[in-house]
Amino acid sequence: MTSTLALLGGTPAVTAPEPHFTWPPLGESAKHAVLAQLEQAVSIYDRSGVIEHLENELSDYHGVMHVVLTSSGTAALHSMYMACGIGPGDQVIVPAYTFFATVTPLLHLGAVPVLADCDETGTLDPKDVTQRITPQTKALVVTHMWGRPADMASLKAIAEEHSLTLLEDASHAHGAAIDGRRIGTFGRAAAFSMNGPKPLSAGEGGFVLTDDDEVYYRVLLHGQYNKRCRNELPDAHPLYRYAVTGMGLKFRIHPLAARIALDQLGHLDSYLEGRATIATYLCEQLGQLPGITAPELPPGVRSSWYGLPLCYCSNELDGLPVARFYDALQAEGCREVDRPGSTCPLNLLPLFQEPEPLLPAYNDELTYAPGDFPAAEAVHGGTLKLPVWHREEDMPLVDSYIEAFHKVTDRYRDLQG
Ligand SMILES: Cc1ncc(COP(=O)(O)O)c(C=O)c1O
DSSP: OOOOOGGGTOOOSOOSOSOSOOSSOOOHHHHHHHHHHHHHOSOOOSSOHHHHHHHHHHHHHHTOSEEEEESOHHHHHHHHHHHTTOOTTOEEEEESBSOGGGTHHHHTTTOEEEEEOBOTTSSBOHHHHHTTOOTTEEEEEEEOGGGOOOOHHHHHHHHHHTTOEEEEEOTTOTTOEETTEETTOSSSEEEEEOBTTSSSOOBSOEEEEESOHHHHHHHHHHHBTTHHHHHHSOTTSTTGGGTTTTTSOBOOOOHHHHHHHHHHHHHHHHHHHHHHHHHHHHHHHHHTSTTEEOOOOOTTEEOOOSOEEEEEOGGGGTTOOHHHHHHHHHHTTOTTOBOOSSSSBGGGSHHHHOOTTTOGGGTTTOOOOTTSOHHHHHHHHTEEEEOOOOOGGGHHHHHHHHHHHHHHHHTGGGGOO
16 A cells, blocks of 8 residues: 555655756757857848748748748737738637637737637547538637647548638647648648747747748738848739838747757757657556546657646546645645646636727627536646656656656545545
8 A cells, every 4th residue: 555645744756856847958059059149140130040040940840831930929820810811800710728829819800719619639629610610700720739639630621611721829739740741731821839838949939830922921021021021022022012011010039049949949859759758658657547547649640748638537536626636646746747727718718708808899709608618628627737758867757756646546535525
């Protein structure tokens, strides 16, 4: 029998010093590169230097013609939506379960986000999407939650059948793929975040991918005015005369951030391989415990393992509430076990229930309420998320987390009453 639970006065299972997980892993090469960049340029107005280098590398990595770096993922999404012609009154089907920045840029374009529920994997449920399509629906946006690719075959077929623009928020899923095809290449365009913990991190930053020349030009006009527009739009393009001002927003990435991302991109595939090994091990070990269901990937699907979303099933532990189970894991020293907070079903957030005090144009357009998206709310409420480590030397820590889960599930009855 395992020892007394730490929450009840016993000794914690995880004793390694904190932090247990940090990201991105910045080695000597990154530090040298950033110092060198400091000497070269800290402000770049055109597509040159590290900006050109990173855009070319991202373009090769994804096999996509155009890449535009941005200051954040939110900016990338905003530019992508604008460039795809989404505007006032357009309905855009978006996941109810995503980080809110997938959707908030639409509110600044006057579009109407139409939330759709997820399936048990936490990604868009194609059946729910279909029933939300109306004559006003213009686009369908997919988020690959926690790095696990959504069901793109079904979603792409729906978009094609209804002539919807398919767009990806690939902010969790750098390097993820379905049958070798990289996430971010399934629709007309894709937006990625590269902020702190993202699989490909710049510290802060983002980018848009597209094979569509017109989308590319308009992404530039939206957030990269003057030099980039003057150099990259063809002189004969009808919008060339706007090149100096573009649409007047500035969403350029910082060159030091671009340099960090360039270094990280060189390591991305090896990070993902390491993560895949440890994720498989964690799923095998934790998925066999009562109360825990581990994610399963269909054949041919590669996740970026931005997070490992475990599903807690209280009915397998006599109804023990997830909050109590989580508290017990935290007390065991599993400081990295997370119950996602701000990444939650959007109908639970005031901005999507009553946006009017902040966004007066939406006086009665968005009136979502708790209970509207049962699947998303169930998935979110039961999720215990772990980071996925990638190095061999992380294994003792991984094993101590597994031991803590065993201990809490073995002794869960001690937590009742
Ligand atoms: C799915 C998703 N979309 C968009 C964003 C916004 O990216 P950024 O923070 O770089 O603006 C995030 C950031 O966490 C995200 O997780």
